[in-house]
Amino acid sequence: QVQLVESGGGLVQAGGSLRLSCAASGNFFRVNVMGWYRQAPGKQRELVATITRADSTNYADSVKGRFTISRDNAKNTVHLQMNSLKPEDTAVYYCNANIWMAVLRPGGEDYWGQGTQVTVSS
Numbered sequence: 001q002v003q004l005v006e007s008g009g010g011l012v013q014a015g016g017s018l019r020l021s022c023a024a025s026g027n028f029f030r031v032n033v034m035g036w037y038r039q040a041p042g043k044q045r046e047l048v049a050t051i052t053r054a055d056s057t058n059y060a061d062s063v064k065g066r067f068t069i070s071r072d073n074a075k076n077t078v079h080l081q082m083n084s085l086k087p088e089d090t091a092v093y094y095c096n097a098n099i100w101m102a103v104l105r106p107g108g109e110d111y112w113g114q115g116t117q118v119t120v121s122s
Contacts, residue, residue: 002026002111004095009116016120017083022095022113024076032098032108034071034078038091038118045094049080063089085120093118 008020024031035050049059049069057069068081078095095113100106 002028002097002099002109004097004111004113006093006095006113006116009093009118011119011121012085014086014120014122016085017081018085018118020080020082020093020095020116020118022078022097024097024099024111028099028101029103029105030100031073031076032100034095034097036069036078036080037094037096038089039094039115040088040091043091048093051078082118085118087120087122089118090120091118092116 003025004022006022008018010018012018033050033052036048037045038048039045047060048063049067051057051069051071053073066084071078092115094115097111098108099111100108
């Protein structure tokens, strides 16, 4: 089993910054790609950013240049540095990880964190 624990959400003013963190723990062989998704009221969950073990990144156009995703493979953690926050960034942010469960079970299984609220006031 795998648990993803998120932290760092909160309330900030427009133009401010927040740093989200997520740690994977449990019984598994290796963490594959990790990412952050968000869901605003009345909208579907959308991809924010992803990062591979080799630090290849992908960002949604709406956050490009403002957000930075990073990871530490040794600690099984992923972070999202959010700068120049806008009210439209307000959402519940979810950590996602594809987990290689055992060495002889390639392919990976997806796990999700519980979500952390980010609110940006104008």
